[in-house]
Amino acid sequence: MNLAKLNDIAAATKEKCKNKKRVCVCAGAACISSGAIQTLDSMKKIVKEKGLDKTVDVIPVGCIGACHQGPLVKILPDETIYQKITPAEAALIAEKHLAKNEVVKSLLFATGAGKESPVNSNETDFFKKQRKVVLETCGNINPESIEDYIAVGGYQALYNILSTLSQEEVIAEVKAGGLRGRGGAGFPTGLKWEMVHRYINSTKYVVCNGDEGDPGAFMDRSVLEGDPHRILEGMAIAGYAVGAQKGYIYVRAEYPLAIKRLETAIKQARVQGLLGDKIFETDFNFDIEIRIGAGAFVCGEETALLASIEGKRGTPRPRPPYPAESGLWGKPTLINNVETFANIPKLILIGGKEFASVGTQKSAGTKVFALAGKIMNTGLVEVPMGITLREIIFEIGGGIPGGKKFKAAQTGGPSGGCIPESHLDTPVDYESLGALGTIMGSGGMIIMDETSCMVDVARYFMDFCMNESCGKCVPCRVGTKQMFDLLNKICTGQGSPADLALLEELAPYVRETSLCGLGMTAPNPLMSTLRYFREEYMAHINDHWCPAGVCKMEPAAQLAEAHS
Amino acid sequence: MTPLAAPTTTILVTIDEKTYSADPGETILDVCKREGINIPTLCFLEGVSTVGACRLCLIEIEGTRKLLPACATVVAPFQKVKTNSDRLKKNRRMTLELLFSERNHICSVCVANYNCRLQDLAHEVGMDHVRFPYLFPDCNVDGTNKIYNIDHNRCIMCTKCVRTCDEVEGAHTWDVRGRGFESRIIADFDEAWGTSPTCTLCGKCVSVCPTGALWHKQSVQNNMKKSPEMVSELTAKRGRKG
Numbered sequence: 051m052n053l054a055k056l057n058d059i060a061a062a063t064k065e066k067c068k069n070k071k072r073v074c075v076c077a078g079a080a081c082i083s084s085g086a087i088q089t090l091d092s093m094k095k096i097v098k099e100k101g102l103d104k105t106v107d108v109i110p111v112g113c114i115g116a117c118h119q120g121p122l123v124k125i126l127p128d129e130t131i132y133q134k135i136t137p138a139e140a141a142l143i144a145e146k147h148l149a150k151n152e153v154v155k156s157l158l159f160a161t162g163a164g165k166e167s168p169v170n171s172n173e174t175d176f177f178k179k180q181r182k183v184v185l186e187t188c189g190n191i192n193p194e195s196i197e198d199y200i201a202v203g204g205y206q207a208l209y210n211i212l213s214t215l216s217q218e219e220v221i222a223e224v225k226a227g228g229l230r231g232r233g234g235a236g237f238p239t240g241l242k243w244e245m246v247h248r249y250i251n252s253t254k255y256v257v258c259n260g261d262e263g264d265p266g267a268f269m270d271r272s273v274l275e276g277d278p279h280r281i282l283e284g285m286a287i288a289g290y291a292v293g294a295q296k297g298y299i300y301v302r303a304e305y306p307l308a309i310k311r312l313e314t315a316i317k318q319a320r321v322q323g324l325l326g327d328k329i330f331e332t333d334f335n336f337d338i339e340i341r342i343g344a345g346a347f348v349c350g351e352e353t354a355l356l357a358s359i360e361g362k363r364g365t366p367r368p369r370p371p372y373p374a375e376s377g378l379w380g381k382p383t384l385i386n387n388v389e390t391f392a393n394i395p396k397l398i399l400i401g402g403k404e405f406a407s408v409g410t411q412k413s414a415g416t417k418v419f420a421l422a423g424k425i426m427n428t429g430l431v432e433v434p435m436g437i438t439l440r441e442i443i444f445e446i447g448g449g450i451p452g453g454k455k456f457k458a459a460q461t462g463g464p465s466g467g468c469i470p471e472s473h474l475d476t477p478v479d480y481e482s483l484g485a486l487g488t489i490m491g492s493g494g495m496i497i498m499d500e501t502s503c504m505v506d507v508a509r510y511f512m513d514f515c516m517n518e519s520c521g522k523c524v525p526c527r528v529g530t531k532q533m534f535d536l537l538n539k540i541c542t543g544q545g546s547p548a549d550l551a552l553l554e555e556l557a558p559y560v561r562e563t564s565l566c567g568l569g570m571t572a573p574n575p576l577m578s579t580l581r582y583f584r585e586e587y588m589a590h591i592n593d594h595w596c597p598a599g600v601c602k603m604e605p606a607a608q609l610a611e612a613h614s
Numbered sequence: 615m616t617p618l619a620a621p622t623t624t625i626l627v628t629i630d631e632k633t634y635s636a637d638p639g640e641t642i643l644d645v646c647k648r649e650g651i652n653i654p655t656l657c658f659l660e661g662v663s664t665v666g667a668c669r670l671c672l673i674e675i676e677g678t679r680k681l682l683p684a685c686a687t688v689v690a691p692f693q694k695v696k697t698n699s700d701r702l703k704k705n706r707r708m709t710l711e712l713l714f715s716e717r718n719h720i721c722s723v724c725v726a727n728y729n730c731r732l733q734d735l736a737h738e739v740g741m742d743h744v745r746f747p748y749l750f751p752d753c754n755v756d757g758t759n760k761i762y763n764i765d766h767n768r769c770i771m772c773t774k775c776v777r778t779c780d781e782v783e784g785a786h787t788w789d790v791r792g793r794g795f796e797s798r799i800i801a802d803f804d805e806a807w808g809t810s811p812t813c814t815l816c817g818k819c820v821s822v823c824p825t826g827a828l829w830h831k832q833s834v835q836n837n838m839k840k841s842p843e844m845v846s847e848l849t850a851k852r853g854r855k856g
């Protein structure tokens with residue numbers, strides 16, 4: 051592969067699509083489960099039958115974002131999105147929109163009731179405030195076609211760095227971009243690359259963390275399914291910068307579609323000489339292998355993940371030494387999250403300075419969130435850092451369904467905390483969320499309304515952490531179990547003030563003594579619900595009453611016994 | 615692989631306000647042992663790999679927010695270490711409370727009574743009662759081995775047996791199954807110990823087990839003596855350190 055060939059592929063692919071409409075049928079996991087493949091097949095068949103295939107391309111694409119309205123069909127270049135499209139409705143769209151350029155108003159993607167839906171989906175409330183960097187081409191290109199990716203500028207960034215930048219210059223660019231790790235903790239990416247780069251004369255590895263174990267989160271899955279080449283390119287750039295020749299992508303077995311698309315992408319990249327030896331006719335060699343995890347949350351923790359790749363039991367080990375110093379098989383290893391790598395090609399193409407112009411001073415760029423729970427528009431959104439929670443939930447997300455009242459948003463899943471109504475105007479950035487007692491996390495955002503009991507929520511997440519604890523260290527193994535039992539007692543109306551006091555002593559202890567991040571963050575949901583919704587705990591304890599009407603209280607007779 | 619800036623000469627560290635010299639690569643626990651500073655340890659065993667799992671040896675290092683395990687933390691120049699602050703003492707008591715609450719540790723009917731590391735540590739850190747309900751999970755006693763028994767009710771999951779069996783005896787009979795509160799020590803693929811084709815009956819696991827979980831069949835209440843030094847001495851003779 052060289053630049054001329056890359057440009058040829060891009061030009062030829064663009065030429066093929068010139069003056070043509072492109073029908074993108076979402077083939078993300080969510081849309082597939084609501085019948086997208088049938089819609090896709092029917093669309094293809096009808097387009098062919100009607101002889102439209104000279105002017106129309108029908109392709110499967112990755113997640114378009116508005117998963118709650120799937121199967122989604124997007125028409126380019128019109129940017130029109132149709133929602134909940136059955137095979138029959140696909141025929142209607144072909145007849146009207148594709149053949150006669152007439153918009154089918156009744157099927158347009160709608161956000162918020164009562165309003166007329168804009169024909170250009172970018173003008174809808176759902177998309178208007180979004181800013182797509184990571185998801186720039188997800189939903190517009192065929193994830194199983196390397197030509198599609200190249201046509202939108204793919205692998206250009208890899209060519210640019212290999213032909214013009216030194217390793218140090220690449221790292222300097224990433225640092226200038228102010229990119230921070232999207233896997234949860236927000237560690238500066240450039241700094242991490244530099245730490246790995248520092249080790250000389252050693253075999254090194256690049257690892258992509260696609261474990262994504264947060265309940266309710268599907269950002270990384272969507273990127274892997276929708277734009278796998280972007281990850282490969284980001285990893286190859288990282289490999290060059292830190293001096294590694296080998297990369298691993300760790301994906302959970304529950305993501306078969308992501309694995310399949312990655313396998314296809316890796317094969318294609320190898321054929322095109324974009325992975326393997328002498329990439330772009332330089333001395334840079336880099337190849338990538340997939341490793342499949344068995345779906346343990348703790349295997350997202352970096353040292354457990356590395357142990358798992360090595361074929362061992364996936365349990366964390368004390369850090370330091372950090373993976374940058376001693377990672378896979380004891381070698382310096384760079385480990386970044388899927389979304390972190392997905393930011394890299396764009397960052398390189400537009401330059402660090404331009405990249406950092408989006409977002410806030412300390413949190414540059416955008417963040418992908420998976421909206422879930424009691425919200426109108428569930429799905430995948432990408433927003434500039436610094437946007438307020440209110441904008442995400444009430445403008446993009448369309449607010450709370452059924453006329454119910456907003457109660458809290460949980461970010462960071464089982465490792466995070468809740469944000470009550472009074473803090474909805476907080477800007478979304480690493481520091482502000484930290485100050486509220488929660489974390490940015492990897493991008494799960496669960497919205498709760500007045501029908502959620504916060505004690506029950508705390509119990510739910512504690513149950514999760516207890517079951518996912520690896521069992522290696524005492525505070526997490528026994529601490530989460532004892533905290534769960536105490537929460538369970540409170541939720542069934544058998545808790546006493548002494549139980550609450552014990553919980554409040556146990557929580558900071560588990561946080562400060564656990565071996566890895568799982569135990570260190572497991573008390574977060576408990577501590578933050580106590581911080582903002584203490585009165586709900588008191589109602590359960592003192593009045594044996596669940597204000598939200600969720601918890602079933604044990605009958606009074608048993609109560610007396612339990613207290614005696 | 616050593617970092618570029620790794621020091622190669624003697625390092626000065628301050629532990630509990632006194633300064634000591636240490637060799638690069640030594641752990642804080644190594645220095646403390648040499649200098650007679652007592653730090654409670656439970657999962658650490660000289661001669662086998664270090665896991666940093668029991669969290670009893672956690673210490674404070676000035677300028678580091680996280681508490682770090684002395685057994686697994688390598689000294690750095692001019693480190694200021696606290697080994698016995700109130701915060702640490704409180705945490706150690708809590709760790710022992712949790713351990714005692716986890717399975718069945720009723721000392722008076724245990725073979726290792728008076729010869730138990732867990733019991734000694736409770737004395738040492740002043741853990742005189744347990745505020746949590748005893749969990750008493752469903753654990754069995756495997757008496758199928760000719761010479762030894764394993765009573766999972768007494769096990770604290772320190773994995774000393776697992777590491778010793780694998781790294782010193784080379785048999786790797788023991789391993790861990792399940793996760794979290796449900797994890798258990800298993801023989802081979804979770805089989806009866808007595809039918810294990812890998813076990814050599816060497817008894818090293820029994821010697822290193824800090825509680826009454828692994829014991830000689832002929833021992834009765836209070837009389838099972840443990841000798842973890844045996845394994846440490848053996849590995850020292852082989853010129854290996856954990």
Ligand SMILES: Cc1cc2nc3c(=O)[nH]c(=O)nc-3n(C[C@H](O)[C@H](O)[C@H](O)COP(=O)(O)O)c2cc1C
Nearest residue numbers: 231232233259262263350351352386387390567568
């Ligand atoms: C219990 C636990 C689970 C984690 N799960 C994930 C995960 O699913 N994906 C991920 O990228 N990082 C996860 N992390 C964070 C990783 O340990 C690591 O910090 C991250 O992959 C680094 O990449 P980044 O710097 O690009 O964020 C997890 C951490 C902990 C403690």
Ligand code: SF4
Nearest residue numbers: 520521523526566569
């Ligand atoms: S904190 Fe939990 S998950 Fe992490 S090592 Fe300890 S027991 Fe395992």
Ligand code: FES
Nearest residue numbers: 666668669671685
């Ligand atoms: S002795 Fe250090 S953690 Fe157990």
